Amino acid sequence: xxxxxxxxxxxxxxxxxxIAGFLVIIFVIAYLTDMSVPQLIxxxxxxxxxxxxxxxxxxxxxxxxxxxxxxxxxxxxxxxVGALISMEMGLAGFAGLLAAIAFAVPIAVVVxxxxxxxxxxxxxxxMMVGTYVGFSTVAVMCVFWLMAPFKxxxxxxxxxxxxxxxxxxxxxxxxxxxxxxxxxxxFGVKISAGLMGFFLLFCxxxxxxxxxxxxxxxxxxxxxxxxxxxxxxxxxxMKAVGVxxxxxxxxxxxxxxxxxxxxxxxxxxxxMMAFPAVAAILIGGASLQRATIFNVIIGTVLFQTLLxxxxxxxxxxIQGDISEVARxxxxxxxxxxxxxxxxxxx
Amino acid sequence: MExxxxxLEMKGITKQYxxxxxxxxxxxxxxxxxxxxxxxxxxxxKSTLMNILFGMPVIHSTGGFSGEIxxxxxxxELLSPAAAMQAGxxxxxxxxxxxxxxxxxxxIKLNREPTRKNALSKLLRSEFLDYLDIPxxxxxARTALDRLDLSIDEWLPVAGLPVGYMQFIEIAREVDKxxxxxxxxxxxxxxxxxxxxxxxxxxxxxxAADGIAILFITHRLDExxxxxxxxxxxxxxxxxxxxxxxxxxxxxxAELMVGRKVEKVELPPRDTDPSDKDIAxxxxxxxxxxxxxxxxxxxxxxxRGEILGIGGLAGHGKLGIANGIMGLYSAAGRVSKxxxxxxxxxxxxxxxxxxxxxxxxxxxxxLLLNEPIDRNIGVTAMQxxxxxxxxxxxxxxxxxxxxxxxxxxxxxxxIRKLDIRCLGPNQPVRSLSGGNQQKVCxxxxxxxxxxxxxxxxxxxxxxxxxxxxxLDLLVRLNxxxxxxxxxxxxxxxxxxxxxxxxxIVYRGRLAGILPPDASDAEFGLMxxxxxxxxxx
Numbered sequence: 035x036x037x038x039x040x041x042x043x044x045x046x047x048x049x050x051x052x053i054a055g056f057l058v059i060i061f062v063i064a065y066l067t068d069m070s071v072p073q074l075i076x077x078x079x080x081x082x083x084x085x086x087x088x089x090x091x092x093x094x095x096x097x098x099x100x101x102x103x104x105x106x107x108x109x110x111x112x113x114x115v116g117a118l119i120s121m122e123m124g125l126a127g128f129a130g131l132l133a134a135i136a137f138a139v140p141i142a143v144v145v146x147x148x149x150x151x152x153x154x155x156x157x158x159x160x161m162m163v164g165t166y167v168g169f170s171t172v173a174v175m176c177v178f179w180l181m182a183p184f185k186x187x188x189x190x191x192x193x194x195x196x197x198x199x200x201x202x203x204x205x206x207x208x209x210x211x212x213x214x215x216x217x218x219x220x221f222g223v224k225i226s227a228g229l230m231g232f233f234l235l236f237c238x239x240x241x242x243x244x245x246x247x248x249x250x251x252x253x254x255x256x257x258x259x260x261x262x263x264x265x266x267x268x269x270x271x272m273k274a275v276g277v278x279x280x281x282x283x284x285x286x287x288x289x290x291x292x293x294x295x296x297x298x299x300x301x302x303x304x305x306m307m308a309f310p311a312v313a314a315i316l317i318g319g320a321s322l323q324r325a326t327i328f329n330v331i332i333g334t335v336l337f338q339t340l341l342x343x344x345x346x347x348x349x350x351x352i353q354g355d356i357s358e359v360a361r362x363x364x365x366x367x368x369x370x371x372x373x374x375x376x377x378x379x380x
Numbered sequence: 381m382e383x384x385x386x387x388l389e390m391k392g393i394t395k396q397y398x399x400x401x402x403x404x405x406x407x408x409x410x411x412x413x414x415x416x417x418x419x420x421x422x423x424x425x426k427s428t429l430m431n432i433l434f435g436m437p438v439i440h441s442t443g444g445f446s447g448e449i450x451x452x453x454x455x456x457e458l459l460s461p462a463a464a465m466q467a468g469x470x471x472x473x474x475x476x477x478x479x480x481x482x483x484x485x486x487x488i489k490l491n492r493e494p495t496r497k498n499a500l501s502k503l504l505r506s507e508f509l510d511y512l513d514i515p516x517x518x519x520x521a522r523t524a525l526d527r528l529d530l531s532i533d534e535w536l537p538v539a540g541l542p543v544g545y546m547q548f549i550e551i552a553r554e555v556d557k558x559x560x561x562x563x564x565x566x567x568x569x570x571x572x573x574x575x576x577x578x579x580x581x582x583x584x585x586x587x588a589a590d591g592i593a594i595l596f597i598t599h600r601l602d603e604x605x606x607x608x609x610x611x612x613x614x615x616x617x618x619x620x621x622x623x624x625x626x627x628x629x630x631x632x633x634a635e636l637m638v639g640r641k642v643e644k645v646e647l648p649p650r651d652t653d654p655s656d657k658d659i660a661x662x663x664x665x666x667x668x669x670x671x672x673x674x675x676x677x678x679x680x681x682x683x684r685g686e687i688l689g690i691g692g693l694a695g696h697g698k699l700g701i702a703n704g705i706m707g708l709y710s711a712a713g714r715v716s717k718x719x720x721x722x723x724x725x726x727x728x729x730x731x732x733x734x735x736x737x738x739x740x741x742x743x744x745x746x747l748l749l750n751e752p753i754d755r756n757i758g759v760t761a762m763q764x765x766x767x768x769x770x771x772x773x774x775x776x777x778x779x780x781x782x783x784x785x786x787x788x789x790x791x792x793x794x795i796r797k798l799d800i801r802c803l804g805p806n807q808p809v810r811s812l813s814g815g816n817q818q819k820v821c822x823x824x825x826x827x828x829x830x831x832x833x834x835x836x837x838x839x840x841x842x843x844x845x846x847x848x849x850x851l852d853l854l855v856r857l858n859x860x861x862x863x864x865x866x867x868x869x870x871x872x873x874x875x876x877x878x879x880x881x882x883x884i885v886y887r888g889r890l891a892g893i894l895p896p897d898a899s900d901a902e903f904g905l906m907x908x909x910x911x912x913x914x915x916x
């Protein structure tokens with residue numbers, strides 16, 4: 035019995051049990067202080083569905099041997115451009131969402147491929163270089179947002195009529211189309227089948243991808259490049275496929291994120307986009323060499339639930355407005371903790 | 381030379397790693413001014429013996445050793461490298477331990493610099509703040525370099541010097557240590573060109589003439605003959621001979637190094653014996669750029685259905701052949717199978733041509749250690765030949781799903797046939813024993829259904845019982861499935877046990893082909909490169 039228990043603990047991992055335990059405590063405190071627990075769960079689920087695909091984007095780069103994709107903003111920017119084109123055309127609802135994805139994916143493929151070429155030449159330091167590629171591209175795109183030839187008055191500054199606004203409202207476009215699709219209630223918890231289903235659909239697709247010939251080749255190339263070469267696998271090409279796939283997922287991820295948030299944020303907003311995703315997958319138990327769909331789901335649920343619930347509960351307990359400070363401490367503290375667990379956190 | 385006094389004696393040294401005896405009652409001694417060569421193949425126990433002499437932590441953390449070490453006739457306990465240095469033992473490493481940005485002088489004197497007091501260091505009574513005495517340092521360095529007959533400026537930075545010079549600076553550092561009376565050279569010529577090696581041998585003689593006792597580890601026999609006063613031959617952790625200069629000849633040493641009692645086993649007969657009339661694989665003028673195992677223009681014909689052994693001393697290129705043909709290292713030359721040209725440097729195409737390879741580096745190249753047995757067995761065949769995949773979509777094989785059922789069934793069949801001891805096809809290969817991992821590697825190659833199978837060092841690092849099983853398996857594959865096998869091994873004994881012919885490689889070329897029942901002396905001669913015999 036004790037042995038079985040230890041095995042279970044080892045399988046799930048101590049860090050995850052600790053965070054889960056902490057979450058339970060938070061929910062108990064919330065219940066004791068008369069907060070609405072179902073509401074907290076509802077909010078957490080929305081955050082999970084909103085961020086899930088961005089976390090999923092970490093899986094291909096880890097498994098092809100490039101490591102965590104700190105260059106995630108590249109995919110995010112591709113997604114934003116796709117969304118803007120869809121909005122410029124005045125598409126609304128599901129058509130708007132699908133058009134945004136359809137425009138974003140080819141851009142992400144090209145951007146991802148160029149990014150892969152760059153990473154190829156800095157082998158061994160992909161994560162550090164990726165971070166700075168992300169940062170500098172965000173800055174370059176700030177110029178693009180100002181110069182881009184968008185004409186739709188909803189998108190551009192009201193005065194002067196040139197350049198995109200900081201924050202664009204999606205209400206008239208594809209805002210919340212997934213969130214509001216097939217919503218049902220369970221024990222007072224509102225669940226959006228549209229949002230969760232979309233996330234789980236992508237999880238399933240990626241799971242299936244890793245059971246195809248090319249997916250298995252990518253796993254082998256990441257786990258042991260010499261082995262892969264001896265099996266006739268072109269390691270460089272597999273890395274490129276992994277990076278492109280990750281960039282595409284990031285592009286789709288930001289579109290889902292934006293529709294759930296209701297706003298499209300331009301300029302410096304994508305700058306730090308990689309960090310919460312990195313933190314989530316590491317908390318989920320992935321290492322720099324190995325990540326599974328299970329890591330994605332468990333990591334996103336733990337990280338986002340903690341972020342969503344810890345804040346209202348602490349401000350309720352402390353009785354004062356420390357929200358911004360607390361938010362920074364909690365979210366960055368968790369990212370820091372996750373980075374120290376980059377070996378899989380057993 | 382006085383033979384009466386011994387500066388170093390190692391007596392009855394026995395060392396076990398995890399119940400595996402790697403050194404058994406080995407004794408060696410050194411007189412002042414003597415060059416004593418220690419020769420033996422890879423794995424003969426040379427490095428373990430040196431690790432013991434230097435009190436390396438790896439020895440003491442694995443249970444220590446038995447036997448005793450005497451310096452100047454007194455028993456010493458060398459529990460750490462520092463203690464060994466204090467006892468006057470110096471070591472010249474195979475890899476250079478030099479700081480590239482520092483000058484030659486600084487490298488030689490590092491952490492042993494002569495110093496001068498200054499006001500601050502006097503005030504604080506701290507040696508850390510003393511000035512370095514640069515002129516004395518340079519003088520000392522100059523003296524050390526002169527003893528090696530090296531005229532290079534002692535104030536040059538090490539970065540950018542030719543490799544040969546770095547080796548000499550390494551030696552100069554040891555020579556500069558006043559207390560050094562015993563110097564160990566661990567394959568110092570491995571990275572040197574021939575002229576550099578000659579100079580090094582000259583320095584060895586000069587140092588010996590100064591009264592330093594030298595222990596010279598190498599497997600280049602001509603160097604041994606050139607400088608050694610006495611020669612100790614190690615094989616399988618035992619001293620097989622101690623020869624004086626006058627009684628040693630290269631052939632005899634080579635024979636002692638590799639000779640093993642060949643237990644003659646009756647191999648199952650064939651219907652038709654392989655012959656030169658039916659050639660399966662022709663290798664013409666093969667060049668392979670594999671570091672440490674360069675192949676420099678090798679030509680060889682492999683008969684269909686035979687087991688061809690490839691032997692030779694380490695570093696002469698026997699391992700490069702299979703690695704080059706399979707595309708793992710860049711290669712040039714012409715290789716053809718049944719008259720069909722095999723493209724080089726293209727691993728995927730070689731696998732399609734019916735060639736397969738069991739690598740000598742089982743854990744590094746052969747396996748995905750964290751993946752389960754079935755995936756390890758199937759992944760090469762899946763990638764190279766589209767096996768174990770579902771049929772749909774036809775037009776895009778890359779997106780076909782893996783057929784888990786088929787793969788699992790195949791893995792289970794292999795586990796049964798090759799007797800892989802495991803918990804099931806799901807077990808990660810990391811947790812298997814060496815012998816069972818090797819069987820997984822063989823199963824992986826068999827999944828490709830090869831006509832020609834390269835096997836390199838199939839028994840390296842696995843225990844005696846498992847060695848037999850692996851060899852029996854190769855014979856069975858050859859006889860029952862008619863696979864032509866090209867087996868490369870450092871263990872001549874096992875080549876002679878199961879091969880039809882044994883090709884010996886010397887300096888990257890074919891030295892000759894011998895029948896397995898040729899005498900030890902013939903093998904020894906050929907491995908030492910003394911004759912070129914026509915293929916039989």
